[in-house]
Amino acid sequence: MDTFLPKKDGYVVAVVGATGAVGQAMLEILEERKFPIAKMIPVASSRSAGSLIEFNGESYEVEDLESFDPVGVDIALFSAGGGTSKEHAPRFAEAGCYVVDNSSAWRMDEDIALVVPEVNPNDLEMAYRNRIIANPNCSTIQMVVALKPLHDVAVVKRVNVSTYQAVSGGGGKAIEELAKQTRALLNGESLEVNVFPARIAFNVIPHIDVFLENGYTKEEQKMMDETRKIMGADIAVTATTVRVPVFYGHSEAVNVTFESEMTADHARQILADAEGVCVVDDPSSEDYPLASEAAGTDPVWVGRIREDASCANSLHLWVVADNVRKGAALNAVQIAELLIEQST
Numbered sequence: 001m002d003t004f005l006p007k008k009d010g011y012v013v014a015v016v017g018a019t020g021a022v023g024q025a026m027l028e029i030l031e032e033r034k035f036p037i038a039k040m041i042p043v044a045s046s047r048s049a050g051s052l053i054e055f056n057g058e059s060y061e062v063e064d065l066e067s068f069d070p071v072g073v074d075i076a077l078f079s080a081g082g083g084t085s086k087e088h089a090p091r092f093a094e095a096g097c098y099v100v101d102n103s104s105a106w107r108m109d110e111d112i113a114l115v116v117p118e119v120n121p122n123d124l125e126m127a128y129r130n131r132i133i134a135n136p137n138c139s140t141i142q143m144v145v146a147l148k149p150l151h152d153v154a155v156v157k158r159v160n161v162s163t164y165q166a167v168s169g170g171g172g173k174a175i176e177e178l179a180k181q182t183r184a185l186l187n188g189e190s191l192e193v194n195v196f197p198a199r200i201a202f203n204v205i206p207h208i209d210v211f212l213e214n215g216y217t218k219e220e221q222k223m224m225d226e227t228r229k230i231m232g233a234d235i236a237v238t239a240t241t242v243r244v245p246v247f248y249g250h251s252e253a254v255n256v257t258f259e260s261e262m263t264a265d266h267a268r269q270i271l272a273d274a275e276g277v278c279v280v281d282d283p284s285s286e287d288y289p290l291a292s293e294a295a296g297t298d299p300v301w302v303g304r305i306r307e308d309a310s311c312a313n314s315l316h317l318w319v320v321a322d323n324v325r326k327g328a329a330l331n332a333v334q335i336a337e338l339l340i341e342q343s344t
Contacts, residue, residue, distance in 0.1 A: 004128060005074065005098060005343040010038030013336075014073045014097070016088070017080035018042035018053055018062060021172055022102060025329035026077050027055050033333060036340065043068050045080070070095040075339060077332050078102055093131035098339055100332045106134040107226055114229050116141050117334040118276040119148040123232075124338055133335055138327025139163050139219070139241065139250055140226040145300040145326075146319045147256065149274035150267055151231060154258040154313070158236040161223065164244045164251040165208060166291065169323050170195055178245055196243060205243040217241060249291030250323040257314040264305050267315055271302050276326075281305050289320035297322055298330055 005011075013030065017023040023044070030037065042053050042062045049064035065084070070076065070092040078085050082105040089099045089106070106112040113126035114134045127133045136144075147156055167174040174195045181201035184191035191199065198205050209218035216224070220239040227237045244251075256262075272279045280289050281303040289301035301320045308314035321327055 005339050007343045008036070008038070008074070010036045011074040011340070012039045012041065012072055013037050014041040014043050014068075014070065014076040014092075016043045016065060016076055016078045016084075017102075019044045019048040019051065020079055021168065021175075022079040022324060022328045023077075024053075025324050026079065026332060027053065029325070029329050029333045031056055033337070035333065035336070041068075041073065043076075045084075070097050073097040075100065075336050077336065079328065079332070089132055097131065098127065098336075099132045100135060100335045101132060102135040102328050102332055104137065104222065106132055107136060107222070108229065109134070114226060115335050115338075116144055116148075116230055116331060117338055118274075119144050120230050120232065121338055123230075124335070124342065127339075133339075135328065135332045135335065136226050136230060137219070137222045138169055138321075138323040139165060139252065140223050140230070141327050141331055142250060142300045142319055142321035142323075143223070143252055143254060144227055144230050145274075145276050145321075146254070146271065146302050146317060147227075148231065149270050149277070150256065150258070150262060150315075151233070153266075153270055154260045154262040156231070156233070156235050156256055157259045157313075158257040159227065159238070160255040161237070161239045162253045163208075163223075163239070163241045164246070164253075164291075165241060166246040166248050166250055166323055167196075167200060167243065168248050169208075169250065169327075170243075174200075175247060178247065182245070200243060200245050202245060204245075206240060208241040208243055246291050248295035248322055248324060250321060250327060251289075251291050252317075252319040254317040254319055255308060255314060256317065257308075257311060259313070261313055262315060264307050264315060267305050267317075271305070276300055277302055279303065279305075288318060291320055294320045295322050296325070298325055300326060 079102040082103040085105040223239040224237040278299040288303035304318035
């Protein structure tokens with residue numbers, strides 16, 4: 001297999017899961033960022049095959065993943081679930097395609113790069129051996145984008161994070177369930193609970209994904225394991241992940257302990273200059289990041305930066321990002337852009 005992606009004026013790009021929420025966002029971002037595309041191929045399950053999608057002002061027919069031949073595809077952006085990725089990503093890679101996978105299928109595989117371009121772009125070199133790159137969990141991505149520039153100055157020792165995650169992290173059916181339940185409650189009607197373990201409308205659920213034997217949920221374990229892999233450091237991480245009745249935008253309360261002194265003022269200066277980060281932190285005017293304002297934007301927003309009065313060398317951060325964009329689609333496109341930058 002070739003070592004690097006060949007340099008071209010335009011690339012054949014497949015978006016697998018093109019009809020889903022993240023797939024649609026991938027298409028939008030590819031268009032917005034003027035990704036050099038010679039040919040776009042939308043791919044999805046047989047349920048969506050034959051339908052039409054719009055890209056760059058043209059209509060494209062969605063191909064059936066099961067019968068699709070990936071030979072000739074340069075880069076495939078996958079957002080089609082872990083089982084689908086396990087089955088089809090190797091097939092695409094064997095055909096000479098680079099796969100950027102948004103599922104959890106490959107993230108903790110020691111031979112697969114788990115990449116956030118602002119944090120560990122050099123890890124992409126692993127992909128030249130097997131052509132598969134994993135896109136991290138949405139909640140992990142926004143946290144490490146905020147942590148890495150601070151870690152480079154004063155090494156992070158421990159992280160304690162509580163998340164407030166939007167329902168869009170659960171897909172289209174989760175968005176629909178919040179909308180339906182909200183309408184039902186406001187109209188005094190009965191409601192159904194199908195997607196979440198409890199009613200999500202006007203509620204907070206401290207339970208995302210399945211519970212593990214250690215008492216953590218799988219979502220919490222993902223954050224803990226992925227943070228260490230991406231940061232390349234033996235950081236102590238603990239997490240509590242919570243679903244809240246917000247459509248788009250994950251928020252996180254992050255408590256960070258450093259090995260040396262890190263003041264709030266210094267952290268603001270570092271983060272203000274960090275790639276992919278916007279600082280909104282002015283308590284005097286009650287200015288801080290909000291999920292409603294982060295939705296539809298690309299940066300990781302950081303505010304409420306303050307020193308922890310209970311623990312030396314520790315800070316509190318409030319970290320907000322659009323979970324569908326930076327937490328999934330944008331990060332995947334940025335990885336594809338890195339592949340092109342490093343092509344020969």
